[in-house]
Amino acid sequence: MDIPTERRSTPTGHGSARITVTPGGPLVVRGDVEIVDAAGNPIPRHRATVALCRCGRSSIQPYCDGTHAVGRPPIHGD
Ligand code: FES
Numbered sequence: 001m002d003i004p005t006e007r008r009s010t011p012t013g014h015g016s017a018r019i020t021v022t023p024g025g026p027l028v029v030r031g032d033v034e035i036v037d038a039a040g041n042p043i044p045r046h047r048a049t050v051a052l053c054r055c056g057r058s059s060i061q062p063y064c065d066g067t068h069a070v071g072r073p074p075i076h077g078d
Helices: none
Strands: 017-021 027-031 049-052
Antiparallel strands (some): 017 027, 027 049
16 A cells, blocks of 8 residues: 555654554564553563554553454455
């Protein structure tokens, strides 16, 4: 899916990071981003690229464990 040029995000000067919204799945975070809980406490991150759950069903919150795909039909028929 093409995003119109005027809607693309631009570098902000706050480090190098990218968050990718996956269809029906997690937010994939690549780069230098600190992840914290609701109280502001850092959440351990052991990989340069992590997937954040946005379906609320993962057993390893805030990270995705793949549960979003269980029992759901594939998106786009694939
Ligand atoms: S997005 Fe993957 S388990 Fe929630």
